[in-house]
Each structure stands twice: as C-alpha cells, then as structure tokens.
Amino acid sequence: MNLKDLYINFFIEKGHKQIPSAPVVPENDNTVLFNTAGMQPLIPYLMGQAHPYGKRLCDYQKCIRTNDLDEVGDSYHHTFFEMLGNWSLGDYFKKEAITWSFEFLTKVLNIPVEKLAVTVFAGNEVAPMDLETKELWMNLGIKEERICATKEDNWWPNLELPGLCGPDSEMFYWRSEDPVPEKFDPEDSRWVEIWNDVFMQYNHNEDGTIVELPKKNVDTGMGVERTTAILEGKTDNYESSIWTPIIEIIEKVSNKKYQDNKKSMRIIADHLRTAVFISADPAIIRPSNVGQGYILRRLIRRAIRHAKNIGIDINSNWEQEIAIKILDMYSVYYKELVDNRNTVLEVLNNEKVKFNRTLEKGLKEFNKVTINNNDIDGITAFHLFDTYGFPIELTEELAKERNLKVDIDGFNKKFKEHQELSRTASAGQFKGGLGGHGEVETKYHTATHLLNAALKEVVNKDIHQKGSNITSERLRFDFNCDHKLTDEEKKKIEELVNNWINEGLEVTFKEMSKEEAIKSGAECMFIEKYPDIVTVYSIGNEQYGIVSKELCGGPHVNNTKELGVFKIKKEEASSAGVRRIKAILEEK
Secondary structure (H helix, E strand, C coil): CCHHHHHHHHHHHCCCEECCCCCCCCCCCCCECCCCCCCHHHHHHHCCCCCCCCCEEEEEEEEECCCCHHHECECCCCCEEEEEEEEEECCCCHHHHHHHHHHHHHHHCCCCHHHEEEEEECCCCCCCCCHHHHHHHHHHCCCHHHEEEECHHHEECCCCCCEEEEEEEEEEEECCCCCCCCCCCCCCCCEEEEEEEEEEEEEECCCCCEEEEEEEEEEEEEEHHHHHHHHCCCCCHHHCCCCHHHHHHHHHHHCCCHHHCHHHHHHHHHHHHHHHHHHHCCCCCCCCCCHHHHHHHHHHHHHHHHHHHCCCCCCCCHHHHHHHHHHHHHCCCCHHHHHCHHHHHHHHHHHHHHHHHHHHHHHHHHHHHCCCCCCECHHHHHHHHHHHCCCHHHHHHHHHHCCCCECHHHHHHHHHHHHHHHHHHCHHHHCCCCCCCCHHHHHHHHHHHHHHHHHHHHCCCCCCEEEEEECCCCEEEEEECCCCCCHHHHHHHHHHHHHHHHCCCEEEEEEEEHHHHHHCCCECCCHHHCCCEEEEEEEEECCCEEEEEEECCCCCCCEHHHHCEEEEEEEEEEECCEEEEEEEEECC
16 A cells, blocks of 8 residues: 555544645745645644644645755655645644654554664753653653754754744654664664654743643654655665656656666656646646746756756657656546646646757857857856756867867856855745744735635626735735736725725634535635635625635634725736736735
C-alpha cells in the first residue's frame, strides 16, 4: 500500500478526519507564494477558529518551496513535495502524539527501533527543557543515548518570533550500511530526519515572556519523498519508486542513462512535476515575469535547458510524454489533475515554443556581442543568462568554438548579486508561519466578499472569483469578465460596497454539509478543495437581506462598519477572459 494511504488509514483509526489537500497557491495569505508546509492552510484553526471537521485532523498536502531552487539536482532537494500531517486542535497532546508516531514508524512501517533517534528541546532562559517528551520517548524504548537535546533546532517557529510557539521533537532514521552508533549525533549526515512533532504549548508575548496556552495544539509533518526513499533503502531520492517512472520516460526520450546524467535528469523530473501541479492549480497560474507565474516560467525553462544538455530534441513532444506520466501517477489523489489535464499540457507546450524562440534570439545576441571576436565579460554573460535564458555552460561552449574567453568569476559575482536581490525581495514571500492574518488582512478578506457581490449586481450575475491575494496594504481580486470595466461600472461598484459598509451589516457564519451549502446558494470557489462539512459566511441584515453568502475558511470582521472606506485603485486584464481589481480600505 502507498505511504499516503497507510498514513491516512492509521490516523483515521485514531479518531482523525481526513481533510482535502489545499491548492498549492494559498488563498488570502500574502506571506508565501505557495503553500510551503502542511500546517499553512490550517493557520486560522491553529489560532483558535473551530474547524468544521473537529479537533483531530490528518491529510497529505501539496507543498512547493523555491528558496532552494538552485540546489535541485542533488540527490534529495525537491521544489514540489507532499507532506503528511496529523493535528490536534486543543485535543490530545504530547503523550498521544509521540506514542502514535512511534507506533506508526515501528509497527506500520516496520522500522527497527535500533535505527531510530530523536531530538528534544534543551531549554533556555525563556522556556524549560522538555523533560516530558524525553521521558515519553524513553518509556517507548528509545535509549537515552539516542535522545539529543538542542535549543534552536527544537523550538517552533523560532526563539525570537512572538505568538504561538513551543518545543518540537524530531525523529531520525539511520540511513547507512555502517553499524548504528550507540550515541546519537544529529550532525552526522547518516542520521536523516523523517518526522517532526510540534507542540504548540505557549504564547510568546511581545515583552519576551511566555505563558502556557489553555488549549494546546499538535502539528506534525512527514515528507513523502524522503520517507519513501528511506523505506526502499535508497540514498538517492530519485531512485525511489516515486521518481523511477518519470526518470524512465526521460531516459527514453533522451536515449541516455540516468546514471550518466543524474543532475540534468533530476532537474527535468523535479521541475516538470512542480510545473504540472502549479499549472493545474485552481488559481489559474500561467507563466509570466512576476510572482507565481515567474516561478512557473523559470521551472519550465530550466527543465528545457537541461533537456537540451542531454540531447533531447526540444522541438519534439518530450515534455508532453513526461507530463502525461506525472498526471497519470497523481490523478488518483488530486482531482484538479484530471479536470485540468489539457490545460497543463497546453501550458507546457506554449512555454516551450516561446522559450525556443527566445533561445534563437539569444543566439543572435551572442553573435552580436562577439562579432569583433571580443571576450565575454561577466556582465554580458549574465545578461545572456538573465534575459535570454542562456546557461553559462552554453555561453562557454559557444565561446570555446570561437576561441573566446568567458569571465566566469564576473558572471558568478553578478549571479550572486541577483540571488541576494531575489532573496531580499522575496523574504516576506517565503517566511511562512502564522503571519498575514492580522486585523487589517481580516478586513480585506471581508471586503473581497462585498466586492464579489457588487460585481454580480453591477456587471453580471454570472461573475465568479478566479483568485485573490491579500496583503496589509491592499486586496487583489480576479474574476471572469469579457470586457474592461467602464468608469461608470467601477463607480457603481465602489458606491455599492461603501453603502453596505455604512449600513453596518452583520457578518455571521454557519457550519453545514457541502451539499446543503450549495443548495442554499452559497458562492464557492474551487468546490473540490472543501471538506464535506463547510463554513458558510453570510453578510446582511433585514433591510438589505443577505448581500453575500460564500463558503470560506475566514477570518472575517463581525460587522461591515469595521472596514472603513472602499476604493478601487486599478482594474486590468489578468489573463484571457479574466479581469483583476486592486482596491484599498481607508480610514473614515
């Protein structure tokens, strides 16, 4: 049985309800471009909001992390990965979480206890050592020599951040043919982390003190790719059963062997798998030069460059064959891959055609800058890379044919500057955690519901939300529409939203089955991602009636009077048949 199925079945037997995986693009969360961890879609519930499925949850969540993009190509880095998780929302705590972790590892996965080790929080000036967790592990049969206490590595999210926090306990597996050492050293790379139990036990106050929470949470995470490789005895993740069907297609279309072309084949497999999931996402992400679209474009183009490196005819349908294999492998778990199969293949093909043209332009640019047989300085080499997608290896290869030199050190310097700029610019996008759900963001969240309702009334009753993004400074709302909004339409929308705000409409919510919600006329974006029991938010009063009714995870204000003054700042095209509004809320 598949690891995902084993995990879900185990925790259902322990009284958990399985929740569906959230989309890879988070809704109304400006802290990240993509969902980077299993807990991220559950932030409102970890902060106290009741979950319609109850207090014990489990799932497998699609995650994407791009901060290690340049590391992909080694044996274990991935941009897309699946995270297994189980949660207690103010229900069970350390004893049950640790006991079940141990039981799943040793009884279900049959990992010998001799090959396991754990870490616990060592304590500091703010919080005491987590002796309870240490004792629980020892009672289960983990020797004291196999328990290591650390400070920084065993506190979530980190020791400086205020808010929900607590100790965590990481589980390690001995991935080596060497004899298992008696004493556990987490710095020894042969010990591989496979699972983490986080105990949200405290609230970290702004003044640096911490207080015990009356309702404590458990959040756990286990990576599917890494654990599968471990269970199959592979030190190279890409040799596990998750990757071999994809690698075999790459070997076929390139007529090369994986063992001789590991780096390029890993990059092609990883990047195309991630591109498949991004382009299938309900958020309708398409290759572009900003945000998630930029990441999608970069992934596809990097895969194309490496396909060229290993001799694949990049004008053939090679990427379609690989994508079809990925779609076939994952469609049983993710419905959007079935629904958007043709879209995925179209996105990959279109971007391939565009990039092939770009490569031709790059060759012309290369010929232009070397027309006088000039050596290539670092700035020019980086310009070829950044603007035309020329890998430095290709620039070197072409230069060598003309007996020209390339300033590699200069290129590397510019490349590092570019990386630093990217990291700085995206620091907020990748920080994750419990941010992005403050008072201002909550107001904007409610304002999107009013905007959606106003668009239906002013423009067309068949308008639906196609995507949204909220920051502390503005809301962005995408919707289906066949024309640019007129000034009169925009004015009417503003006036209607502000009328509803000024009327002080009450915001209420009710839990019901998904079928009941749909029958009641509730608006729903991406119906398949919602569980069977949902939360429906309504905005209205006796005078106006219900002006908005939507399935939503929240959070929202209690009354529209809290919102201030609504102003549309910009209305523009987002993609074919989709328009985008950017709006702000100002204080009265």
